[in-house]
Amino acid sequence: MFEFLRPLWRNRHFIPAAIGGEFKSRVARSKIGTLWFVLQPLAMATIYALVLSEVLGAKLGGIEQAGAYSVYLLAGITAWSLFTEILTRCINMFLEYSNVLKKISFPKVYLPIVVLGGALINNGLLFLTVAVIIALYGFFPSFAWISLILPMTVSIMLAFGVGVVLGVMNIFTRDIAQVMTVVTNLWFWLTPIVYTDDQAGSSVGRLLVFNPMTPVVKFYHDVIVYRVTPDYISLLYPACLGLALMLLSGFVFWRASPEIVDAL
Amino acid sequence: MDKDILLTVKETNSPPAYGSDEGADGRALAQSVETLENSVRPVVLSVQNVTKSFTLYNSGMHRFWHWMGLPVKPREVVHITKDVSFDVRKGEAIALIGQNGAGKSTLLKLITGTMRPTKGRIDHAHSISAILELGLGFNSEFTGRENVRLSGGMLGHSPAELEALMPDIEAFAEIGEFFDKPLRTYSSGMQARLAFALATATQPDILIVDEVLSVGDAYFQHKSFARIREFRDNGCTIILVTHALPDVRELCDRVLLIDKGVVLRDGPPDEVIDYYNVLITEKQNAILTLEQRRNKNGWSVTRSGDFRAVVKDIRMFSAPSGKEIATARVGEKVLLKTDVDILGHVPQLVLGLMIRDRTGHVVWGTNTWFTRQAITDISAGERLTYTLEFECALGPGSYSVSPALVSSDTHLENNYEWTDNLFVFDVINTDKDYFIGTTMLDASFSVDRGTNG
Incomplete structure (x- = not known):
């Protein structure tokens, strides 16, 4: 009955080897390798903080504490980067691993796992750095932070649900990856990361309700910035959508699986 | 037209397959014993009615709709292999020969499991080690050693196992200081050496080799064949694709001639290779008007x-x-x-x-x-x-x-x-003492032995 599990066990060393390879390949020809995964989101947050709070004079309503807006940005970008990293990696994972797929026989389900492993490590490093920075602003970690596992799980589900379907389609229609860079960028701006949702105009505000990433990012804000009890119920919609999308991507993956290597 | 279809003249330093002291009768006897042995050996790989076809659609979206269960008509279906069936027994050494594009490499990929058959089934309950094309999913930025860790892990070895195998792999590949240099600085022959050394670091139940050896120099080819032969003698099943027919005769006890995706002939090397040569001669004659x-x-x-x-x-x-x-x-x-x-x-x-x-x-x-x-x-x-x-x-x-x-x-x-x-x-040369050159001189040594001075 568990016959199908046998190859999963036999090739178990694939996952650590592949994740290790990914990190090593980043160090291969760059001085600070992995650090870029932390520095890039931080640089992004710094730019927004400078431009929006200093130049445009944006302020975070409700909190008078210094640097509140920077903390708000950092929390949102940490949440967003986990989602977006998994999403973009999923879209390209089959092409990135085409050389391996063509030569080594291994269960293809490993690829999403490798992507997840790499993303969790990166996001963990980013999270630790962000925690240190916001502590300097006086926003200290609390036990409530443990509940962040929930929005993380939800965003992982959403990212895989969308990413695997698009990743499979991208093998056969390479335009997907190009289109998705634009879409992801738009998605970022339709999520309350840089602004708060009450700052959004009525037309954008209405869209935010449908964006499954809105409750995820707001959960981070509630826990880290506002330090209030987060809205657990609000995660129900993105969780259900994520689950449905994962089922869909599982189905597409299963249907496409025999043809994936043929097209690489 | 393919030029490398029949590289019959390839310099190998290998000794002749049969010594002169073993007459034709001895061979026939040995062969019949082998046949008897064959029928007793267990089947380690079974290929049943395997068809591989590529379905082409008018657009990527059509393919997508097809997965979703919509009745989309494909533009074209290309058959690479058609209804291929054969069994391989333990310890057999098999060569797949045929012209480029005949479907040999596809068949190896299907057996290895990187590709999946469209129809039919392939059964094997044994470990397979395969070298398909060049390299083993190597990363060109990594050194040879790092690639052994990466690909070795992907192939299913544990880190501890790989560290234990590392000295052997390094010694067998014989690429010297390049072992610790990035793969992008390697020649194709060096890549093939590394791939072969890694893939054969431990003896699998089935070893699959797809034409990689032709990239290596004569020295490495000889060394690789020695290892393949050693594996075969230890009961490892060998499947190789090659265009070097002398190697086939020397190493294999069974040859499958693949033509246009079907098994045209399946039998002992001399029989199948002769058939293959005739097939090619026929093709030459058909276009002699040029x-x-x-x-x-x-x-x-x-x-x-x-x-x-x-x-x-x-x-x-x-x-x-x-x-x-x-x-x-x-x-x-x-x-x-x-x-x-x-x-x-x-x-x-x-x-x-x-x-x-x-x-x-x-x-x-x-x-x-x-x-x-x-x-x-x-x-x-x-x-x-x-x-x-x-x-x-x-x-x-x-x-x-x-x-x-x-x-x-x-x-x-x-x-x-x-x-x-x-x-x-x-x-x-099947029954004469080994010699090189194009002329068989009727020559013999005589040796006088004494003391010097």
């Missing part, structure tokens, strides 16, 4: 003349058995039959035959003028058959026969037809 072409073996075929007399066919037969052959054994008595059709009036006809080796050097040649056998006054519609009987005192390798139809001792006066490299045949 004035100049490069044939499948890479021989250039040039035809000139006024075509009043033409060579219809050249065939080689074994003199003792009378059986048509494409491969002659060193020292075998053979008959070379040349059929000549007369299409216009010919006052005097001389046939010249010339045998060349692979490098184009003339090994032997003469014509019927020198042998005082010119035929006179022949009219259209007649057919002449020339039979040249000779002992095949040639060294192992590939040779070509160029026939010329002229009116006297040179082709300058009346050239009816001159064709370079029309007929190609192979010579193999």
Whole structure:
């Protein structure tokens, strides 16, 4: 009955080897390798903080504490980067691993796992750095932070649900990856990361309700910035959508699986 | 047209397959014992009715809708292999031969599991180690050592296992300091060395090798074949794709000829390879109307003349058995039959035959003028058959026969037809002591032993 599990066990060393390879390949020809995964989101947050709070004079309503807006940005970008990293990696994972797929026989389900492993490590490093920075602003970690596992799980589900379907389609229609860079960028701006949702105009505000990433990012804000009890119920919609999308991507993956290597 | 379809002449330092002390009878006996053994050995790989086809759609979205269960009509279905079935028993060494694009590599990929069959099934409950194309999913930025850790892990070895195997892999690959340099600085031969060393670091139950060895130099090829042979003798099943037919004869006890996605022949090496050679010869003859072409073996075929007399066919037969052959054994008595059709009036006809080796050097040649056998006054519609009987005192390798139809001792006066490299045949050494060169000299050593000074 568990016959199908046998190859999963036999090739178990694939996952650590592949994740290790990914990190090593980043160090291969760059001085600070992995650090870029932390520095890039931080640089992004710094730019927004400078431009929006200093130049445009944006302020975070409700909190008078210094640097509140920077903390708000950092929390949102940490949440967003986990989602977006998994999403973009999923879209390209089959092409990135085409050389391996063509030569080594291994269960293809490993690829999403490798992507997840790499993303969790990166996001963990980013999270630790962000925690240190916001502590300097006086926003200290609390036990409530443990509940962040929930929005993380939800965003992982959403990212895989969308990413695997698009990743499979991208093998056969390479335009997907190009289109998705634009879409992801738009998605970022339709999520309350840089602004708060009450700052959004009525037309954008209405869209935010449908964006499954809105409750995820707001959960981070509630826990880290506002330090209030987060809205657990609000995660129900993105969780259900994520689950449905994962089922869909599982189905597409299963249907496409025999043809994936043929097209690489 | 493929040029590398039949690289029969490849220098290998390997000794002959059979020693001279082992006569033909001994071989036949050994073979029948082997056949008996075969039927008892367990099947380790079973390929049943395997069809692989690529379905092409008008757009990527059509394919997507098809997965979702919508009835989308594909643009085209291309069959790569069609209904292929065969069983492989433990310890068998099998070669897949055939022209480029015949479906050999696809079949290996299906067996390895990187590709999935469209129809049919492949069963094996054993570990497979496969070297498909070049490399093993290597990363060009990594050093050889790092690639061994990366790909070795992906192949299923634990880190501890790999560290234990590392000295062996490094020693076998013999790429020196390059082992700790990035793969992008490697030559293709060095990549092949690393891939082979890693894939064969531990003995699998089934070893699959796809043409990688041809990238390596003669030294590494020899070394790799020694390891393959060692695995085979230890009971490992070998499946290889190669265009080097001498290797096939030496290493394999069964050959599958793949043509257009089907198994055309499945049997002992000499039988299948001869069939293959005949198949290729047929193909050459079918397009002889061209004035100049490069044939499948890479021989250039040039035809000139006024075509009043033409060579219809050249065939080689074994003199003792009378059986048509494409491969002659060193020292075998053979008959070379040349059929000549007369299409216009010919006052005097001389046939010249010339045998060349692979490098184009003339090994032997003469014509019927020198042998005082010119035929006179022949009219259209007649057919002449020339039979040249000779002992095949040639060294192992590939040779070509160029026939010329002229009116006297040179082709300058009346050239009816001159064709370079029309007929190609192979010579193999099965029962003589090992020697190199194109000529079998009737030579023997005698040794006097004494004290010096």
